[in-house]
Amino acid sequence: MTQRGPASSAIPLILLQKGRSSRLRAGHPWVFSNEIEMTLEAKALLPGSLVRLQDAGAEPLGLAYFNPHSLIAARVLSRESERQIDVSFIVERLNKALALRDTLFDRPFYRLIHAEADGLPGIVIDRFDDALSIQANTAGAESLRPLLLEALESVLSPNLVVWDGSSPVRRLEGLEPCFDIPKGQLEGPLEIEENGAVYFAAPGEGQKTGWFFDQRPNRALAARLGKDRRVLDLYSYAGGFGVLAAVRGASSVLCADRSATALDLARKAAERNGVAAKMDFEKAEAFDYLEKAAARGEKFGLVVADPPAFVKSKKDLAQGAKGYRKLAKLAQALVEPGGFLVLASCSHHMTPEIFLKESVQGFGRRQGRILHQGGAGPDHPVHPLLPESAYLKALFFQLD
Numbered sequence: 463m464t465q466r467g468p469a470s471s472a473i474p475l476i477l478l479q480k481g482r483s484s485r486l487r488a489g490h491p492w493v494f495s496n497e498i499e500m501t502l503e504a505k506a507l508l509p510g511s512l513v514r515l516q517d518a519g520a521e522p523l524g525l526a527y528f529n530p531h532s533l534i535a536a537r538v539l540s541r542e543s544e545r546q547i548d549v550s551f552i553v554e555r556l557n558k559a560l561a562l563r564d565t566l567f568d569r570p571f572y573r574l575i576h577a578e579a580d581g582l583p584g585i586v587i588d589r590f591d592d593a594l595s596i597q598a599n600t601a602g603a604e605s606l607r608p609l610l611l612e613a614l615e616s617v618l619s620p621n622l623v624v625w626d627g628s629s630p631v632r633r634l635e636g637l638e639p640c641f642d643i644p645k646g647q648l649e650g651p652l653e654i655e656e657n658g659a660v661y662f663a664a665p666g667e668g669q670k671t672g673w674f675f676d677q678r679p680n681r682a683l684a685a686r687l688g689k690d691r692r693v694l695d696l697y698s699y700a701g702g703f704g705v706l707a708a709v710r711g712a713s714s715v716l717c718a719d720r721s722a723t724a725l726d727l728a729r730k731a732a733e734r735n736g737v738a739a740k741m742d743f744e745k746a747e748a749f750d751y752l753e754k755a756a757a758r759g760e761k762f763g764l765v766v767a768d769p770p771a772f773v774k775s776k777k778d779l780a781q782g783a784k785g786y787r788k789l790a791k792l793a794q795a796l797v798e799p800g801g802f803l804v805l806a807s808c809s810h811h812m813t814p815e816i817f818l819k820e821s822v823q824g825f826g827r828r829q830g831r832i833l834h835q836g837g838a839g840p841d842h843p844v845h846p847l848l849p850e851s852a853y854l855k856a857l858f859f860q861l862d
């Protein structure tokens with residue numbers, strides 16, 4: 463049976479304060495808690511409730527899901543106040559997102575839904591062929607779960623669905639971590655294809671949806687720079703950069719990560735791609751590895767350093783910036799003259815300008831040039847009024 467939403471008159475109303483609706487009208491998808499009339503009724507609504515939005519003049523502004531406990535109180539689902547939020551509504555969004563990915567890629571391995579930019583706020587879905595890994599980051603995303611699962615069934619009928627609610631951003635919505643598998647069974651890592659290489663992803667092992675599709679174009683460019691060179695893939699996780707570099711002709715590749723599970727995935731990928739003979743894997747703390755390798759006088763033709771977010775919240779910005787500078791300083795010391803360095807930051811709060819400045823300061827007096835400033839691939843679209851959600855930065859340098 464297809465689930466239908468309530469009639470629009472039965473949906474609670476949230477009023478925006480006078481003069482607070484222009485951003486929403488201009489297309490912004492959020493309303494902040496200090497912009498609405500936070501009445502007792504509004505406060506009593508269950509987190510994730512569907513609401514109708516109206517301005518102070520009673521003009522309808524659309525449908526949203528609402529969380530009285532979150533700073534982002536309402537996230538817009540539709541600008542049409544009479545729209546039914548039912549399975550067919552979600553199916554429509556999924557089909558649109560799917561058509562875009564079909565245009566972008568030949569193979570069914572990509573980020574299928576990237577939250578607000580794909581019209582499904584708070585929801586991220588990565589597709590590994592017939593397996594889906596879903597991140598539900600808001601109370602609204604949790605309440606859409608039955609509709610979303612039914613819609614995914616009708617559009618893709620996946621064999622495996624992982625519902626991953628382990629992201630720390632859920633705390634901002636007052637949600638507990640959760641993890642479960644609404645469909646199928648997770649039997650070992652999932653095989654994925656990207657840039658013509660095969661990898662293994664492990665959803666539920668604490669690394670987002672199990673694979674970082676965002677780095678796809680950056681991995682391709684890095685692999686080109688690594689041809690015929692000795693490559694260091696630091697913070698390698700499952701070998702995203704390193705394995706592709708090996709496949710595309712690096713002379714040797716070292717993957718280093720502090721997680722043995724991650725290195726096992728990278729090793730498996732190396733074997734699967736027939737490049738294990740020229741790859742090594744080292745369990746190490748990154749800064750410690752860099753210091754020791756420099757003391758031994760090691761050099762690489764390409765160093766890639768793609769760490770976890772050093773800046774987790776705005777107040778960490780200064781500390782995190784120092785971390786990126788130190789990483790640049792230590793990593794450049796291992797780059798041979800004329801070699802390449804790729805530095806990435808996935809910290810939302812780190813701006814591209816500061817990241818570039820800190821990296822270059824880390825080089826000290828060493829000269830070089832910026833070859834490219836990359837971001838996430840096009841399966842991570844950005845809502846035009848949320849430019850700050852373009853979190854990934856990748857800097858490509860050649861160093862003299």
Ligand code: SAH
Pocket residue numbers: 673674677696697698699700701702703718719720721724746747748749768769770
């Ligand atoms: N480059 C990877 C993604 C990296 S995710 C890709 O292309 O897919 C960040 C990785 O850094 C994780 O695998 C994590 O285990 C590792 N990590 C986190 N802190 C670390 C540290 N201090 N030293 C070494 N590795 C670390």
